[in-house]
Amino acid sequence: MLTHFWRYSHLFLAVFSSIFLLIASVTGIILSTEPVAEHLNSPSDKLAADTINLAQLVPHLKEEYIEVFSLSVDREKAVRIDVIGFEENKDGEFYIHPSTLEKLADIPPKNELYTWVTTLHRSLFLHNTGRILMGITIFLLFLMAASGIALVIKRTNGLRHIFTWIKKQSNAQYYHTLLGRLTFIPIAIMSLSGTILFLNTQFETSLNPEIEYTALQKETINPASFPIFQETILSEVIKLEFPFSEDEEDYYHLELLEQKLKIHQFTGEVVSEQNTTWIQNLTALSMTLHTGKGQWVWSIVLGLISINLLYFMYSGTKITWKRLSSKTRNKVGPEVAEFIILVGSENGSTRKFANILHNALLKSGKSVFTTDMNYYQVFPKAKHLIIMTSTYGDGEAPFKARNFLSKVNELKQLNTLETHVIGFGSMIYPKFCQFAIDVYEMLNQNKEFILKALPTLIDGRSYISFGLSIEEWKKRHSIDLELPNEDQKRPAILSTFKVEQKQLVDDGYVLTFTLELSPQGNINFQSGDLLAVAPPGDDLARYYSIGKTEGGNILLSIKKHDLGECSSYLLAQEVGDDLSAYVKENKSFHLPKKGDVLMIANGTGIAPFLGMTSMYSKQKKTFFLGGRNPLSFKLYHKIIQQNKSTDLFNTLHFALSKEKDNNRYVQDLVNENKEEVVHLLQNKGSIMICGSIKMRDGVLEELKNILEEEKMEPLEKFIEKGRILMDCY
Numbered sequence: 001m002l003t004h005f006w007r008y009s010h011l012f013l014a015v016f017s018s019i020f021l022l023i024a025s026v027t028g029i030i031l032s033t034e035p036v037a038e039h040l041n042s043p044s045d046k047l048a049a050d051t052i053n054l055a056q057l058v059p060h061l062k063e064e065y066i067e068v069f070s071l072s073v074d075r076e077k078a079v080r081i082d083v084i085g086f087e088e089n090k091d092g093e094f095y096i097h098p099s100t101l102e103k104l105a106d107i108p109p110k111n112e113l114y115t116w117v118t119t120l121h122r123s124l125f126l127h128n129t130g131r132i133l134m135g136i137t138i139f140l141l142f143l144m145a146a147s148g149i150a151l152v153i154k155r156t157n158g159l160r161h162i163f164t165w166i167k168k169q170s171n172a173q174y175y176h177t178l179l180g181r182l183t184f185i186p187i188a189i190m191s192l193s194g195t196i197l198f199l200n201t202q203f204e205t206s207l208n209p210e211i212e213y214t215a216l217q218k219e220t221i222n223p224a225s226f227p228i229f230q231e232t233i234l235s236e237v238i239k240l241e242f243p244f245s246e247d248e249e250d251y252y253h254l255e256l257l258e259q260k261l262k263i264h265q266f267t268g269e270v271v272s273e274q275n276t277t278w279i280q281n282l283t284a285l286s287m288t289l290h291t292g293k294g295q296w297v298w299s300i301v302l303g304l305i306s307i308n309l310l311y312f313m314y315s316g317t318k319i320t321w322k323r324l325s326s327k328t329r330n331k332v333g334p335e336v337a338e339f340i341i342l343v344g345s346e347n348g349s350t351r352k353f354a355n356i357l358h359n360a361l362l363k364s365g366k367s368v369f370t371t372d373m374n375y376y377q378v379f380p381k382a383k384h385l386i387i388m389t390s391t392y393g394d395g396e397a398p399f400k401a402r403n404f405l406s407k408v409n410e411l412k413q414l415n416t417l418e419t420h421v422i423g424f425g426s427m428i429y430p431k432f433c434q435f436a437i438d439v440y441e442m443l444n445q446n447k448e449f450i451l452k453a454l455p456t457l458i459d460g461r462s463y464i465s466f467g468l469s470i471e472e473w474k475k476r477h478s479i480d481l482e483l484p485n486e487d488q489k490r491p492a493i494l495s496t497f498k499v500e501q502k503q504l505v506d507d508g509y510v511l512t513f514t515l516e517l518s519p520q521g522n523i524n525f526q527s528g529d530l531l532a533v534a535p536p537g538d539d540l541a542r543y544y545s546i547g548k549t550e551g552g553n554i555l556l557s558i559k560k561h562d563l564g565e566c567s568s569y570l571l572a573q574e575v576g577d578d579l580s581a582y583v584k585e586n587k588s589f590h591l592p593k594k595g596d597v598l599m600i601a602n603g604t605g606i607a608p609f610l611g612m613t614s615m616y617s618k619q620k621k622t623f624f625l626g627g628r629n630p631l632s633f634k635l636y637h638k639i640i641q642q643n644k645s646t647d648l649f650n651t652l653h654f655a656l657s658k659e660k661d662n663n664r665y666v667q668d669l670v671n672e673n674k675e676e677v678v679h680l681l682q683n684k685g686s687i688m689i690c691g692s693i694k695m696r697d698g699v700l701e702e703l704k705n706i707l708e709e710e711k712m713e714p715l716e717k718f719i720e721k722g723r724i725l726m727d728c729y
């Protein structure tokens with residue numbers, strides 16, 4: 001509920017203030033350059049401001065000029081005077097060196113652009129109405145920052161974890177959160193100081209009373225001996241106005257940072273004093289914090305924050321669009337639908353998968369109803385229930401699925417439901433797809449639900465895994481259904497590949513075969529990319545990891561599945577045949593350019609590695625290969641031997657799982673070569689894993705134990721940093 005509150009407050013505030021915030025940000029960027037320009041234009045020789053006092057300067061000035069009207073020290077600590085001089089070029093207002101009184105520079109005229117932009121920034125040229133609008137906007141910016149940070153705290157499970165790493169789901173989501181955390185404090189300072197400045201324009205601030213002192217001294221003394229002048233160093237002064245005439249009633253008016261004083265021009269006595277109020281001090285501080293005037297480094301920070309605000313507007317719009325565009329349009333209600341899809345999604349990606357299934361079921365004429373898991377209810381006509389849910393926090397339910405388990409206990413369905421659970425999560429979290437597992441376990445104990453298969457757990461939103469899970473589900477229940485190609489929005493352009501070589505081997509357990517395909521045309525790819533193939537008449541593409549041969553061909557290694565339409569289709573290809581398919585870049589499984597690499601594969605997972613062996617020849621590559629028996633490697637024998645003799649496989653280890661005397665799995669190789677693995681990970685090396693999910697889980701378990709034993713960074717960190725790369729199926 002709380003997450004909901006913060007999310008919608010954040011969104012509402014953003015929408016409400018968007019136009020004004022856009023103007024404020026763009027003008028803010030321009031205005032942030034003003035203090036920098038002032039700093040650059042200000043005379044550089046102004047160091048004496050901190051060491052010289054008024055007693056040293058005032059008599060000196062009086063001697064040097066015919067008439068002195070005022071002396072002021074600007075935010076850059078440069079000293080200006082307004083005088084009538086003996087020479088023409090020493091007349092009027094200009095900068096001086098405080099110790100030599102030498103003229104340093106003329107005062108540049110005020111830049112019209114800055115004046116114009118300042119008015120737009122402050123009041124939109126609408127006087128007080130504009131000031132109120134911009135004032136509200138800046139306060140809303142503070143509320144947005146606060147609600148945004150509350151959302152992050154909620155999602156990271158508390159303030160203590162606020163800086164924990166967040167997984168990159170999409171660029172917009174990732175950078176919105178990352179920059180939000182980094183810039184919260186400067187945004188809060190900028191927005192609160194802006195709000196204070198606005199309030200100051202709306203309410204008259206009363207001044208502290210002026211305290212008058214009775215003059216005691218009658219004797220005339222030289223300004224050089226005035227105690228107040230001796231005590232006041234230049235950098236504390238804002239302005240000193242000189243007496244206009246020799247009339248005793250004409251005083252020096254001295255404006256300091258926190259005081260205004262009137263000083264008797266002959267005796268040097270302070271005749272009245274007015275202290276600034278705390279409101280005035282706060283306003284002055286807010287002025288510096290909001291404008292960066294006199295603090296050019298801070299003004300650069302303010303400029304960057306304003307640029308950042310533009311990015312927040314862009315990324316926030318993108319996130320909201322993604323969330324809204326993934327809403328499902330139901331054609332029938334829950335009371336009549338035969339298929340029910342229940343979704344547990346926080347950021348919309350799981351819902352997208354649910355929509356794909358929803359639309360595919362609709363297309364094949366089924367009555368389907370999709371809703372959030374929290375809206376679980378009695379579905380009187382339902383026969384099939386599919387639950388698709390992500391996991392959040394530390395293995396918990398996404399917000400819109402939190403009430404599901406309790407509702408299942410409260411409600412009783414009229415029919416038993418054939419149920420399948422699909423979990424979406426990320427392997428970098430210790431509790432991978434935990435909520436989907438919890439749902440599965442609970443429903444499995446409830447007689448209202450029939451669960452014929454274990455839940456499918458999908459890592460990194462893999463469409464391939466989703467497609468395979470739905471394939472199996474539809475076969476189990478004989479449902480007629482076609483999922484669209486993954487790239488529905490951007491239809492893939494199919495390329496032609498000629499079959500150059502084909503080899504097959506049956507190791508007594510499975511039939512495996514390799515195909516070498518030559519691209520007919522200019523196609524860019526590298527080992528680790530994927531070749532998408534769909535059998536004729538089938539929209540669902542299956543992906544195969546590519547090995548790139550030295551001759552630039554594609555090497556595929558495929559296991560023949562008993563009911564696999566695509567593997568049967570590929571097996572039917574003969575040398576000389578043309579095959580239509582397309583290459584999909586798979587950056588997350590490209591060979592790292594730096595550091596040594598340990599490649600771990602079982603079965604057909606060897607294909608991409610065979611292509612990688614000849615890349616970056618200075619890199620040490622170690623290879624752990626798992627198969628059932630020696631026949632499992634027969635297909636690759638030639639390539640392995642070739643590479644072995646040229647030293648490309650620096651080290652090659654085999655594990656045979658069906659050997660009578662010495663049966664081992666690849667994960668056993670990891671354990672046996674523990675020292676090498678540790679050395680690799682400690683020395684910027686990477687591990688690449690390709691093959692079955694079961695093998696991957698075994699290897700990861702082994703690696704996790706080793707890292708714990710060695711007190712190294714946790715496994716998740718290595719995966720997060722891209723030092724452990726996986727392509728498993």
Ligand SMILES: Cc1cc2nc3c(=O)[nH]c(=O)nc-3n(C[C@H](O)[C@H](O)[C@H](O)COP(=O)(O)O)c2cc1C
Binds near residue numbers: 166167348393424
């Ligand atoms: C803060 C946070 C916590 C997460 N915790 C887990 C977790 O414990 N287990 C898991 O498998 N995935 C976890 N994930 C990954 C999400 O479940 C995964 O990215 C999923 O695809 C998001 O789906 P959605 O966009 O539908 O919400 C977490 C993601 C985030 C941002």
